[in-house]
Amino acid sequence: MFIGSGEVGYGVAGKYVMSFDCGTTSTRTILFDHSGKIVSVAYQDFEQIYPNPGWVEHNPLEIWEAQLKTAGEALRQANASAKDIVGIGITNQRETTIVWDKATGKPVMNAIVWQDRRTADVCQELIKQGLSEYIKDNMGLLIDSYFSGTKIKWILDHIDGAKEKADRGELLFGTVDSWLIWNLTGGEVHVTDYSNASRTMLFNIHQIEWDDKLLTELDIPRAMLPDLRPSSEVYGMTVESLFGASIPVAAAVGDQQGALFGQACFDAGMVKATFGTGGSLLMNTGAKPIKSDTGLLTTVAWGLNNKVEYALEGLLYVVGASVQWLRDELKLISDAKETEHLAQEVENTNGVYVVPAFVGLSAPYWDQYARGAILGLTRGANRNHIVRATLESIAYQIRDVIACMEQDSGISNRELKVDGGVCNNNFVMQFQSDLLGVPVIRPKIVESTARGAAFLAGLATGFWKSQSDLVDTFELDRKYEPTFDESKRNQLYAGWQRAVERAKAWEEI
Numbered sequence: 157m158f159i160g161s162g163e164v165g166y167g168v169a170g171k172y173v174m175s176f177d178c179g180t181t182s183t184r185t186i187l188f189d190h191s192g193k194i195v196s197v198a199y200q201d202f203e204q205i206y207p208n209p210g211w212v213e214h215n216p217l218e219i220w221e222a223q224l225k226t227a228g229e230a231l232r233q234a235n236a237s238a239k240d241i242v243g244i245g246i247t248n249q250r251e252t253t254i255v256w257d258k259a260t261g262k263p264v265m266n267a268i269v270w271q272d273r274r275t276a277d278v279c280q281e282l283i284k285q286g287l288s289e290y291i292k293d294n295m296g297l298l299i300d301s302y303f304s305g306t307k308i309k310w311i312l313d314h315i316d317g318a319k320e321k322a323d324r325g326e327l328l329f330g331t332v333d334s335w336l337i338w339n340l341t342g343g344e345v346h347v348t349d350y351s352n353a354s355r356t357m358l359f360n361i362h363q364i365e366w367d368d369k370l371l372t373e374l375d376i377p378r379a380m381l382p383d384l385r386p387s388s389e390v391y392g393m394t395v396e397s398l399f400g401a402s403i404p405v406a407a408a409v410g411d412q413q414g415a416l417f418g419q420a421c422f423d424a425g426m427v428k429a430t431f432g433t434g435g436s437l438l439m440n441t442g443a444k445p446i447k448s449d450t451g452l453l454t455t456v457a458w459g460l461n462n463k464v465e466y467a468l469e470g471l472l473y474v475v476g477a478s479v480q481w482l483r484d485e486l487k488l489i490s491d492a493k494e495t496e497h498l499a500q501e502v503e504n505t506n507g508v509y510v511v512p513a514f515v516g517l518s519a520p521y522w523d524q525y526a527r528g529a530i531l532g533l534t535r536g537a538n539r540n541h542i543v544r545a546t547l548e549s550i551a552y553q554i555r556d557v558i559a560c561m562e563q564d565s566g567i568s569n570r571e572l573k574v575d576g577g578v579c580n581n582n583f584v585m586q587f588q589s590d591l592l593g594v595p596v597i598r599p600k601i602v603e604s605t606a607r608g609a610a611f612l613a614g615l616a617t618g619f620w621k622s623q624s625d626l627v628d629t630f631e632l633d634r635k636y637e638p639t640f641d642e643s644k645r646n647q648l649y650a651g652w653q654r655a656v657e658r659a660k661a662w663e664e665i
Contacts, residue, residue, distance in 0.1 A: 172234065172243035173614045174403070176223055177606035178248040178332050179411065180269065180433060183219060185226040186603060187234050187241075188610040190619065192629030194601060195236075198229035200649055205266060210273040210515075213266035216254045219332065220339050224398065231399070238399035239282050243390070244405030244612030247414035247605050248332035250355040253307035255318065255329050255380070261343060264315050265326065268307040271473075271515065275306035276524060278374075282306075287373065295370070296354065296361045296445060296454030298522055302471070304331060305357035307376045325379040331355070333408040334382045337391055340405050346391035348382040349408040350464060354456040359384075361445055361456055364464060386459030387413070388612040397559075400472070407612035411605045412436040415575055416467060418608030419599070420627045425567040428604070429554055431578030433480075435472035437557045440465065441565060450560035451520030458612065470519035470557030475577045478512040490537050499544035499583045504574050507532040508545040509655035517660065520560045527662040531655045550578060551588040552652040558592060559641075571595045577605035587638040591645055596636040 172195055181204060187195040200222040205213040228395040231237065239380040251270035256263045270275070279299045282291070292301055298394065301307075308329050312319040321327050333350045354368075358376065360367045364522060366381055381383075385391060387409045393402040409417065416438045419428040423443035429435065445454050447468040457467040479536040480497055482488045489495060509531045518523035530542065551647070558569050571594050578584055579598050589596040601607060 158181040161429070162302040170619075171611040171620060172236060172242070173641070174227065174244045175242045175409055175606040175610040175613070176227070176244060176336060177254065177411070177603070178219060178246070178336065179611065180252075180271070183222045183226055183381045183608065185230040186606045186610070187222070187230050187236065188607065192626065194603065196230045196233035197232065197250065198226035200226050206491060208274070211473055212272045214252065214261045215550040216256070216267050216335055217568070219267070220336065221393070227399070228366055238401035238403050241403050242619045243613040243617040244408070245407035245609030245611075246336055246405070247354070247409050247411050247609035248335050248336070248552075250331060250352055250410040251302055251304045253311070253329065254332065254335045255311045255327055255449055257321070257337070258326050260341070261282060261660075264318050265311060267332075268310065270302055271546065272307065273301050273515065273524070274336065274451045275301040277309050278306040278309060279422045282373070282592045290359060290369070290544055291321075293447070294360045294362065294367060296447075297357050298451070298453065299357070300522065300524075303355060303357035304427060305374055305376070305595070305605045307575065308376050310378070312376065314526075321661075322377045322380050325377070327380055329380040329522050330382050331424070337408065340394045340398065342393040342395040345405070346382045347385045347391050347408070349385055349387040350456040350459040351387055351410040351413040355410060359455065361466070366509055372477045374436055386462075388458070388460045388616040390616055392578045399526055404617060406616040407609055409612055412469065412610075413455070413467065414606070414608030415604040415613055416440060416608065417458060418604035418606070419573045419575065420573045420630055421573065422623050422627070422648070426573070426585055427558070427561065427566070427569055428573040428575065430605070431475050431550065431576035431584070433475065433477045435475035435553065437470040437554065437561070437565070438467040439565060440467055442466070446564055448529050448560065448564045450563055451522055452557070452560050460612065460615070466551055468561050470546060470560060472513040472520045474558070474610070475513050475516070475553070476550060476576070477549050478510070479578070479601045481512070481514070482543060482546055487542060491497060495543050496581050497582045498540045499547050502540045502544055505532075505545040505548060506537050507534065507543045508541045510542065510545040510654055511655050511659040512549050513659050517656070519557055521656065523660050525663040529655065529659040529662075532651075533657060547581065547584050548587055550584055551591045552649065554588060555591050555649060569594055571597055573597045573599070575599070575602045579608045585634075586639075590640040591649065593638045593640070593642065593645060595638070598633045598636070600633040
């Protein structure tokens with residue numbers, strides 16, 4: 157049964173909502189109170205596994221154990237028990253693919269992470285078969301190894317006996333949300349929400365159903381797939397032994413859609429940008445899915461109140477990761493926080509542009525053969541110029557996507573809400589405002605992804621009555637206003653576009 161906003165459901169007498177934020181390199185549990193404030197946070201990294209160049213894996217059992225450990229720690233920090241929790245909301249790295257044995261709960265192999273490129277050849281075959289338009293029209297996506305569908309096929313094709321077991325209904329597939337929910341409920345509930353489903357390349361975003369044509373093309377048994385559910389609903393109850401009492405599992409949402417909801421971008425035309433290891437921009441388009449002509453994705457934002465809302469999304473492979481590269485590979489800095497000061501030591505980049513296409517270019521170019529480049533070097537270029545150019549590359553990528561969103565939707569962007577670790581860099585945020593010519597809004601609580609999952613779980617259980625209650629929880633940390641004139645913005649951006657052209661198709665040359 158769908159328990160919507162305003163209906164008193166399970167455990168409303170509790171004090172907190174528990175949010176699981178299972179990211180790409182770490183997992184966190186955060187408790188939020190009724191005012192939307194953070195009560196406690198527990199964090200744990202997990203191993204990044206690189207079996208071959210371009211391959212990235214995680215151990216699903218390690219993810220589950222880390223999530224469980226952080227949940228216990230967050231409860232201890234808050235001096236709370238399971239009875240204080242009204243519900244659990246889950247937000248997660250999205251396209252990462254896990255296949256496990258239905259009877260034993262044991263994964264058949266490591267999770268194949270969203271960043272993994274091993275299925276590029278499968279994607280090329282789908283393109284050759286003429287499926288690009290079908291997938292764009294029905295799934296809202298471009299054919300790319302980023303998404304889950306080809307990863308499932310790889311597992312079934314390469315793990316001994318997997319295809320036969322899947323055909324017999326003995327294997328289950330899920331993104332990380334499904335895996336956590338299945339374990340939380342002791343194997344009783346195998347579901348995913350619409351937002352995560354829309355990232356598999358197997359889900360028809362118009363019919364809100366798994367797509368039989370793609371399942372046939374990729375030879376994936378439908379029985380493997382989780383049941384489809386709204387993003388805000390009580391899916392089931394946790395096994396009592398996990399936390400000492402059962403807790404409703406009341407929301408699931410992909411991490412970027414969670415950030416959109418956590419930023420209270422509830423109206424069509426509102427945009428948020430997450431500056432993490434990678435980056436994601438989402439524009440809420442309301443009840444209408446807008447087909448992109450500019451290389452963006454059309455995705456489900458969330459399912460709520462018996463309705464589905466949509467978004468345009470631009471994905472960026474490398475955002476904060478470019479700062480890690482400065483630190484770990486080039487050894488130009490010892491800590492990411494140094495970059496803000498170093499960038500401000502020089503007036504400009506001295507003509508230097510950095511294109512951080514380390515794993516190719518994502519939106520709006522989608523060039524998997526592009527590679528990173530430093531351009532415009534002269535004898536006068538120094539460390540500070542390269543650091544500044546790397547930071548500026550983050551803002552240029554955001555502008556690329558914003559321009560596409562405006563063109564696709566016909567809506568002019570009036571402000572940009574930001575979250576993620578890089579948004580704490582004041583230089584980047586000011587340059588972003590200057591480059592876009594609109595204010596950049598940073599909230600006090602930048603854990604928007606986890607907050608969105610908490611909000612959706614709180615709505616499902618009646619902890620919050622409506623979305624209007626959530627808007628009131630927003631607190632501004634800082635608003636950045638643009639200082640560049642249009643001529644300067646356009647001149648700098650034209651240099652970026654020239655630099656990107658030179659980084660394209662590098663591996664094919």
